[in-house]
Amino acid sequence: MEADLKAGFKDKTNKMLGYHPEDAKLSKSYIAVAFMALLVGGFLGLIQGLNRAGLLELPTWFNYYQVLTAHGLLLILVLTAFFTIGYFYAALSHNLGGILPKVRRLAWTGFYVKLVGFVLAVIPILMNEASVMYTFYPPMAAHPVFYIGLALIVVGVWLCCIGAFIQVANWRKNHKGQHVPILSYFATGVFVLLFFALMFVAVEVLFMIIPWVFGWVDTINVMVARTLFWAFGHTLVNIWYLTAVSAWYVVVPKIIGGKRWSDLLTRVVVIALVIMNITGGFHHQIIDPGINAVVKFMHVFMSLAIGFPSLMTAFALFAVFERTARRKGGKGLIGWWKKMPWGDVRFLAPFIAMLSFIPAGAGGIAQSTNQLDQVVHNTMWIVGHFHLTLGMSVVMTFFGISYWLVPFISNRVLTPQINRLGVIQTWIWTVGMIFMAGAMHYVGLLGSPRRTSYTTYGDHATALGWDPYLMCLAVGGTLLIIGVILQVYAVFNLMFFAPKGETEFPIAEEEDNATKTPYITERWGIWIVVMIIVVAMAYVIPLTEFIVNAPPGSPPFKTW
Amino acid sequence: MNQSFYGLLLWIFLVAPPVANFMESVMVIHMHMQMPMLVISGMLMARFFQKRFSGFFEKWNSNGVPGITLFVVIMIYWMLPRTMDEALTTPLVEGFKFISLPFLAGFSLRDSWKKLNPFGKNSIIVSFTVLFLGLGWLYIWSPVQLCNNYLVIQQVTLGWGFLTTAIGMVVYLGYNFFIDPSAYE
Numbered sequence: 092m093e094a095d096l097k098a099g100f101k102d103k104t105n106k107m108l109g110y111h112p113e114d115a116k117l118s119k120s121y122i123a124v125a126f127m128a129l130l131v132g133g134f135l136g137l138i139q140g141l142n143r144a145g146l147l148e149l150p151t152w153f154n155y156y157q158v159l160t161a162h163g164l165l166l167i168l169v170l171t172a173f174f175t176i177g178y179f180y181a182a183l184s185h186n187l188g189g190i191l192p193k194v195r196r197l198a199w200t201g202f203y204v205k206l207v208g209f210v211l212a213v214i215p216i217l218m219n220e221a222s223v224m225y226t227f228y229p230p231m232a233a234h235p236v237f238y239i240g241l242a243l244i245v246v247g248v249w250l251c252c253i254g255a256f257i258q259v260a261n262w263r264k265n266h267k268g269q270h271v272p273i274l275s276y277f278a279t280g281v282f283v284l285l286f287f288a289l290m291f292v293a294v295e296v297l298f299m300i301i302p303w304v305f306g307w308v309d310t311i312n313v314m315v316a317r318t319l320f321w322a323f324g325h326t327l328v329n330i331w332y333l334t335a336v337s338a339w340y341v342v343v344p345k346i347i348g349g350k351r352w353s354d355l356l357t358r359v360v361v362i363a364l365v366i367m368n369i370t371g372g373f374h375h376q377i378i379d380p381g382i383n384a385v386v387k388f389m390h391v392f393m394s395l396a397i398g399f400p401s402l403m404t405a406f407a408l409f410a411v412f413e414r415t416a417r418r419k420g421g422k423g424l425i426g427w428w429k430k431m432p433w434g435d436v437r438f439l440a441p442f443i444a445m446l447s448f449i450p451a452g453a454g455g456i457a458q459s460t461n462q463l464d465q466v467v468h469n470t471m472w473i474v475g476h477f478h479l480t481l482g483m484s485v486v487m488t489f490f491g492i493s494y495w496l497v498p499f500i501s502n503r504v505l506t507p508q509i510n511r512l513g514v515i516q517t518w519i520w521t522v523g524m525i526f527m528a529g530a531m532h533y534v535g536l537l538g539s540p541r542r543t544s545y546t547t548y549g550d551h552a553t554a555l556g557w558d559p560y561l562m563c564l565a566v567g568g569t570l571l572i573i574g575v576i577l578q579v580y581a582v583f584n585l586m587f588f589a590p591k592g593e594t595e596f597p598i599a600e601e602e603d604n605a606t607k608t609p610y611i612t613e614r615w616g617i618w619i620v621v622m623i624i625v626v627a628m629a630y631v632i633p634l635t636e637f638i639v640n641a642p643p644g645s646p647p648f649k650t651w
Numbered sequence: 652m653n654q655s656f657y658g659l660l661l662w663i664f665l666v667a668p669p670v671a672n673f674m675e676s677v678m679v680i681h682m683h684m685q686m687p688m689l690v691i692s693g694m695l696m697a698r699f700f701q702k703r704f705s706g707f708f709e710k711w712n713s714n715g716v717p718g719i720t721l722f723v724v725i726m727i728y729w730m731l732p733r734t735m736d737e738a739l740t741t742p743l744v745e746g747f748k749f750i751s752l753p754f755l756a757g758f759s760l761r762d763s764w765k766k767l768n769p770f771g772k773n774s775i776i777v778s779f780t781v782l783f784l785g786l787g788w789l790y791i792w793s794p795v796q797l798c799n800n801y802l803v804i805q806q807v808t809l810g811w812g813f814l815t816t817a818i819g820m821v822v823y824l825g826y827n828f829f830i831d832p833s834a835y836e
Contacts, residue, residue: 263835385677613835616826620819627815632679635808 109596114184115500117198119586121177122497124206125170125489126582132165133575140527140568144561145545155544156222156651161213163224167327167481168244169209174489175334176201176251179278181500182337183255185596186272187262194254201250208243211236222651224542227295227323229316232647235304242296245289252286255279263613270608273357274598277337280361281330283619284368287626288326291369295319303647310644314381314637321372322630329368329397331481333361335488338441339408342492344599346437349415351599352407358612360407363400366622370629371397374459378468381642386633387461393629394459401452408445436513437505437597440491443521447483451476454532469542472535478528482571487520490578495597497585504592509581516581520574527567534560658695658753665689666749675739678798678805679812686729686752693757701762708762715766718759719775725756726779730786732797739800773827780820787813 139158141147149155180198184190190198214236215221221233226241259271259279271279295316303311340357344350351357374394377387413427421427432438454476457463467473494513498505535541539557548554611617664670665688674685701708712718728734729752737744764772789797790810796803 267835614832616823616830620823620826623819623822624816627812627819628684631811631815632677632808635811636804639804639807 109185109188110499110502110593111184111189113195114180114190115502117190117195117202118177118181118184118496118500120202121173121180122493122500122582123586124202125173125177126493126579128165128169128173129575130579132162132170133572135162135165137568137572140565143545144565145547145558146565149544152219154219154222154651156224157216157219159224159542160222161216164209164212164216164226168226168241171327171331171334171481171485171489172205172244172248175281175330176248178334178489178492178496179255179274179281180251181496181596182274182278183258186275186598187258190254191258191261194258197250197254197257201247201254203247204250205244205247208240208245208247211240211243213240215240219651225320227292227300227316227320229300229303229311229313230645230648231650232300232304235301238296238300238304242293242301245293245296248285249289252282252289255282256286268610270354270358270610270613272598273351273354274337274341276358276612277333277341277361279615280365281333281337283615283622284326284330284333284365287619287622288323288330288369291319292323295323310646312637312641313645314379314642315634317376317379318372318630318634318637321375322369322626323372325372325375326368328481329364329371331485333364335441335444335485336360336364336404338488338492339404339445341599342495342597343408343438343441344411344415345597346435346495347412347415347432348419349411349599350602352411352602354601354605355608355612356403356407358608360400360403362612362618364397365618366625367393367396367400369622369626370394373629373633374464377459377461377464381637382633383636386636389632390629391459391461395456398452398456401448405445405449434510434514436510436517437491437494439514440494440517441488443517444484444487444491447479447487447521447524451479451484454479467535469540470535471531471539471541474541475528475531475533475535478524478531482528483521483524487517490517490520493578493582494585495594497582498589498592498594499596501586501589502591502593503585503589504594505585506589509584509589512577512581516574516577519570519577523567523570523574525567527564527571530560530563530567534564653698654695655697655699658692658697661688661695662692662749662753665692671745678735678801679809682729682735682809683812683816686748689749689752690757690760693753693755694761695757696753697758697761700758712759712762712766715763715771718763719767719771721759722756722763723775723778725751725759727782730782736798736800773824776820776824780817780824783813783817783820787811787817 135158138147138149139155139162142149142155142158149158176198180190212221215234216237218234221237223231223233223237225231227238255278259275262275263269263271270276299311299316299319302308340360341351344352370390370393373382373386373390376382377390412431413421416427416430419430421430431442454472458467458473458476490513494505494510497503534557537557537560538553539561545561546554547558665674665685671685673680675681708718729748734744738748739745767775787810790806790813792810793806797806801809
């Protein structure tokens with residue numbers, strides 16, 4: 092009897108908090124995999140950084156390029172994908188009254204398909220048969236099993252996308268005329284982008300790379316393959332970014348005790364990022380041969396267009412900060428900064444992440460300009476830029492999210508000790524990234540190449556001049572691994588050892604006098620059609636050119 | 652500052668010789684960017700005239716059918732390879748393009764679309780889908796150069812532009828067919 096009452100009470104609190112134990116288990120599994128990937132990938136990153144600085148000689152059976160490939164795969168594909176899916180499924184579950192059983196089954200199937208795919212991809216890397224660095228980047232060719240593994244990861248992610256669509260459609264049927272709750276709206280945008288971006292890479296892998304690496308065809312059209320790869324690759328980067336942005340818009344205002352800025356603006360930003368993202372892929376090929384100047388010129392516009400919603404985001408967020416701080420009694424032009432909760436890791440980490448997006452975004456704009464990119468393209472600058480955007484803006488936001496999401500899905504609470512640990516971790520990570528990404532940017536300007544293990548080019552004076560910066564890079568990398576260890580410790584502590592209790596899923600409310608959002612924002616059918624047409628505008632001209640006036644095809648190359 | 656003014660600005664921008672020359676230098680940009688943007692500029696400007704001459708539109712386009720017919724005629728005229736060629740070689744025809752697309756096609760589309768019933772709207776989209784598929788097929792697999800001013804490769808590119816746009820419209824039609832908005836709204 093007492094047990095029954097207790098159970099009934101527990102169910103009720105769970106319901107009040109929007110907590111669904113079975114969905115929480117799903118999200119917990121995804122997040123656990125993500126942070127295990129961070130741990131392993133982080134160590135590989137350290138090894139790489141130490142080697143690059145000339146401090147560590149790697150054995151022949153585990154060389155720099157293997158480490159690079161595994162580091163990239165773990166952090167770019169596993170960490171981000173698993174975190175994004177775990178986070179958004181938690182949001183869908185919380186917002187939409189629990190995940191439907193069939194959707195949960197899809198997500199679990201996706202989980203295992205991805206894990207199998209991942210194991211298949213790792214085996215050839217360990218055997219030094221797949222040190223291709225860029226996963227799908229002909230003419231470098233890996234062992235066929237590597238691509239089959241990656242294709243399975245794609246299928247797994249697709250299953251999660253379809254699950255999310257079913258979930259949202261079902262909710263909308265039962266809630267006529269209502270707007271999808273904002274975090275689920277972000278989830279919809281992210282899954283739409285994932286679904287379509289993966290199509291490009293699926294075409295590349297299934298119809299081009301697999302026949303080529305198995306030897307069924309002799310050559311591959313490199314330009315087409317790379318273009319398809321970047322249509323996916325660039326979008327993937329922006330998917331992580333959109334995931335981080337969702338927390339900035341929705342979660343951070345709640346944590347600082349404020350309200351959400353314009354609901355309409357938020358939804359417009361999501362739509363704009365969905366429509367314009369895939370077309371941005373081309374700026375990654377800005378110094379590739381075989382693309383004429385007119386097309387490159389057109390793509391400057393297409394790439395810079397993506398900057399526009401980011402600027403809207405910056406405006407909205409700082410407006411929220413200022414309003415909230417002033418409401419709490421902050422005064423003066425900058426005095427209100429004192430009113431922000433600097434000691435709360437759930438705010439501090441995403442806030443520093445946002446700040447870092449200012450130089451990161453500016454660097455991105457520089458790189459989408461042909462002449463400027465000529466200077467930095469194949470240098471460490473790009474690596475620095477990537478670490479600043481992904482490693483800082485995105486991953487730090489993910490860290491910040493983990494301090495409330497992990498307790499929420501584990502039915503535990505964030506203790507002051509772990510919060511303090513998180514603040515320390517945030518600062519270590521920040522300093523580490525400033526050292527590492529800063530040194531990478533600078534040494535890139537001096538000409539140090541990327542994708543290369545340590546070399547002095549026969550003690551050439553220029554190459555020797557890079558050494559101090561590379562040492563800075565190693566120092567940063569060492570700090571970062573401390574950050575990784577602290578972070579992984581915090582996550583697993585919150586998951587399994589922190590005191591039991593209820594944690595809130597922080598979703599900020601709209602401003603009191605908010606204007607009503609027009610229903611057109613819910614018409615995903617229209618936005619997807621617009622997206623397809625915009626993608627056609629970007630890709631029809633160059634792809635037709637590459638196919639009709641194809642360069643000679645390339646056989647597979649193994650450069651390592 | 653209203654939408655008609657923005658429409659006028661867009662139209663002036665599109666007509667400006669450097670912009671027009673650039674857009675006309677690539678076949679697919681000429682047909683799939685400049686021409687639709689001219690129509691859009693007209694649609695934006697139409698608001699001003701709709702307010703000013705509401706009686707005129709009410710009298711001549713009360714159910715939307717005359718307007719949409721004019722729109723279709725103008726659009727089909729500009730889809731003939733010959734007309735696009737002439738717009739490049741004969742200034743008078745180019746002038747007609749800059750006038751007809753916004754002020755005849757754009758105006759009438761804006762005024763007619765809301766007046767049409769769902770069947771009428773879908774019929775228009777279906778016809779344009781079929782037309783685009785046909786033109787895509789023509790431009791991609793035509794054994795000869797259809798426009799004197801453009802290379803065959805540009806023609807093929809335009810063909811793929813037509814096909815992908817048609818795919819976009821098919822997706823939209825499918826969405827309209829399978830999804831009943833009233834179940835959600």
